[in-house]
Amino acid sequence: MILHTGSNEMIQAIADPEITESIWLTIWTSMAGALFFAILAIPFAYLLARKNFPFKRLVLAVIDLPIVVPHTAAGIAILGVLSRNSLLGSTANEFGIQLIGSPIAIMAAMSFVSIPFLINSARDGFIGVPERLEKAALNLGASQFRVFITISLPLAWRSVLSGIILMWARGLSEFGAVVIVAYHPMITPILIYERFSSFGLKYARPVTVVFLMVCLFIFILLRLLAGGKRDADT
Amino acid sequence: MLILKDLSVAFKKFQLKNISLDVKEGEYLVILGMSGVGKSVLLEIIAGLTSGNSGTVVLDNKDITHEKIQRRSIALVYQDQALFPHLTARQNVEYGLRSRRMAKADIRRKTDKIFDDIDIHHLADRFPITLSGGEAQRVALGRALVINPRILLLDEPLSALDVQSRGKMQSLLRKINKRNQTIIHVTHDYEEAISLADRIVIMENGAISQVGTPNEIFQHPKSQFVANFVGIRNFIKGELHPPESNTGKMSVFKYNGASVRILTDRSPGNGHITVHSEDIILSQTNVVTSAQNQYQGTIADIAPSRMGMEVTVDIGFKLTAIVTEKTVDMMNLEVGQGIYLSFKATACKYISG
Numbered sequence: 001m002i003l004h005t006g007s008n009e010m011i012q013a014i015a016d017p018e019i020t021e022s023i024w025l026t027i028w029t030s031m032a033g034a035l036f037f038a039i040l041a042i043p044f045a046y047l048l049a050r051k052n053f054p055f056k057r058l059v060l061a062v063i064d065l066p067i068v069v070p071h072t073a074a075g076i077a078i079l080g081v082l083s084r085n086s087l088l089g090s091t092a093n094e095f096g097i098q099l100i101g102s103p104i105a106i107m108a109a110m111s112f113v114s115i116p117f118l119i120n121s122a123r124d125g126f127i128g129v130p131e132r133l134e135k136a137a138l139n140l141g142a143s144q145f146r147v148f149i150t151i152s153l154p155l156a157w158r159s160v161l162s163g164i165i166l167m168w169a170r171g172l173s174e175f176g177a178v179v180i181v182a183y184h185p186m187i188t189p190i191l192i193y194e195r196f197s198s199f200g201l202k203y204a205r206p207v208t209v210v211f212l213m214v215c216l217f218i219f220i221l222l223r224l225l226a227g228g229k230r231d232a233d234t
Numbered sequence: 235m236l237i238l239k240d241l242s243v244a245f246k247k248f249q250l251k252n253i254s255l256d257v258k259e260g261e262y263l264v265i266l267g268m269s270g271v272g273k274s275v276l277l278e279i280i281a282g283l284t285s286g287n288s289g290t291v292v293l294d295n296k297d298i299t300h301e302k303i304q305r306r307s308i309a310l311v312y313q314d315q316a317l318f319p320h321l322t323a324r325q326n327v328e329y330g331l332r333s334r335r336m337a338k339a340d341i342r343r344k345t346d347k348i349f350d351d352i353d354i355h356h357l358a359d360r361f362p363i364t365l366s367g368g369e370a371q372r373v374a375l376g377r378a379l380v381i382n383p384r385i386l387l388l389d390e391p392l393s394a395l396d397v398q399s400r401g402k403m404q405s406l407l408r409k410i411n412k413r414n415q416t417i418i419h420v421t422h423d424y425e426e427a428i429s430l431a432d433r434i435v436i437m438e439n440g441a442i443s444q445v446g447t448p449n450e451i452f453q454h455p456k457s458q459f460v461a462n463f464v465g466i467r468n469f470i471k472g473e474l475h476p477p478e479s480n481t482g483k484m485s486v487f488k489y490n491g492a493s494v495r496i497l498t499d500r501s502p503g504n505g506h507i508t509v510h511s512e513d514i515i516l517s518q519t520n521v522v523t524s525a526q527n528q529y530q531g532t533i534a535d536i537a538p539s540r541m542g543m544e545v546t547v548d549i550g551f552k553l554t555a556i557v558t559e560k561t562v563d564m565m566n567l568e569v570g571q572g573i574y575l576s577f578k579a580t581a582c583k584y585i586s587g
Contacts, residue, residue, distance in 0.1 A: 130316070132312060132314075132316045133316055133318060133319075135278075135283045135310075135316075136310070136312060136316040136318075137318070137329065137333075138283065138303045138304065139281055139282075139283060139303060139308075139309060139310045140309070140329050140330035140333055140377065140378075140381060141304045141330050141333040141334055141381060142304070142329070142330075142333040143304065143333070146333060150329075151318060154320050155319070155320060
């Protein structure tokens with residue numbers, strides 16, 4: 001694909017504000033969604049790792065559901081939650097916020113289909129932290145919250161960070177769910193699809209190459225950051 | 235100081251049944267029992283990390299059964315130390331003080347004092363993975379002691395250490411206890427118990443089967459289980475004297491006017507010796523053997539045991555030999571009869587403390 005894309009086409013693509021704005025939108029919405037939902041997903045993953053409760057297996061199955069359902073179906077489900085007829089949508093509307101077709105809807109769609117990656121990875125990380133260490137910290141007088149922040153999270157950080165990166169990466173590439181809730185503003189996967197269906201392969205290719213290179217650069221950078229530190233549990 | 239009343243808890247694999255115990259201020263109490271008997275769970279209940287099904291825990295006349303872990307002032311040192319791997323030794327020791335939101339200067343002062351006390355200043359900036367077993371155990375002990383606990387709980391603290399480190403750690407534990415620090419120490423090793431305990435609690439099948447001083451436990455086991463578990467009938471408290479000039483490492487242990495020759499490189503002082511009953515030889519005449527310890531005595535008791543017959547001979551103190559029933563018949567052994575008794579110096583084991 002790179003070999004079939006000329007340097008002139010690449011330069012034009014980089015200079016095209018529609019493409020750069022779309023890539024920027026895709027990156028920041030997927031990143032913001034991953035970080036926002038991580039605040040809730042990480043403690044939830046910790047609970048799943050440490051506590052047993054009725055119907056836990058059912059909850060675990062529901063968490064994995066977005067991975068297996070068609071993402072257009074996930075988009076329809078999110079549409080039901082964010083549309084003007086829904087409680088959330090109508091409340092936001094009263095404050096002058098239109099959720100459908102907004103970056104918020106994009107974030108919600110991206111996060112809905114990608115959050116299982118974070119929850120599962122973080123849960124595995126917390127399971128790997130010996131409970132004995134948490135008990136030792138409690139015994140030394142630390143509160144449950146302090147134990148989580150100073151012991152459990154630092155020792156599981158590699159899995160948690162890996163989960164956030166996975167969630168972000170999966171959100172970045174989302175098409176099916178986002179196209180239902182926000183065709184505009186256009187994220188890059190939708191822009192690629194639109195250029196391909198409207199103008200053909202030649203016009204879709206430069207956007208694709210630029211988007212791939214940007215993603216590749218960011219992921220390599222993040223992996224280097226994640227792998228560069230000492231593993232906490234060794 | 236600490237009173238346990240009818241503590242019971244049931245798990246899938248074992249249970250604790252009606253554990254009642256009274257621990258005195260400044261006491262060194264050793265809970266001795268086989269692995270898996272529930273000793274560690276008992277410590278976790280005292281620390282508040284596990285809940286019992288019934289019973290109460292009273293500390294300083296206050297019921298703390300349902301008290302928060304953080305408010306108990308009971309520190310637990312785990313068998314494998316449970317040092318936080320991502321923190322340095324100093325940060326590990328400071329952890330409890332930081333959790334109490336203490337001022338930085340106070341944290342520094344208290345940590346430095348503990349580092350001096352247990353001689354771990356040189357380990358301050360090292361991560362747990364770089365510490366030896368003995369060093370890690372000292373750091374774990376420092377981390378527990380720095381919060382100034384009312385009771386220090388030790389879960390098999392010496393089991394992972396080599397012989398040299400064990401000796402040093404035992405000395406350190408005695409030193410800590412002498413400062414009136416109450417210690418409850420769990421182990422399956424009777425030598426540890428003898429060496430350190432003021433009192434020993436024997437646990438059997440999730441229940442307490444005997445409580446007493448080391449002398450009471452080892453000389454007068456209340457049940458067959460205790461006798462079998464401790465495996466020692468000959469347990470004598472006395473004083474070790476240095477080797478005589480021409481006898482190499484052959485020290486002399488004295489008790490009640492009698493002397494026992496023993497091979498040991500330990501320093502003179504008070505301690506105990508144990509002599510395995512199986513290693514004692516009885517004879518009706520004074521035969522010349524390679525045994526360094528030969529005595530004439532009187533048979534005080536003959537009783538059947540799991541291993542055969544126990545023949546107790548009074549030689550100024552009582553020693554018990556185990557022989558077969560056939561031997562008793564063949565030698566016509568009877569209570570009150572005079573008899574010769576011998577055992578090698580290597581059959582004795584000296585335990586300091």
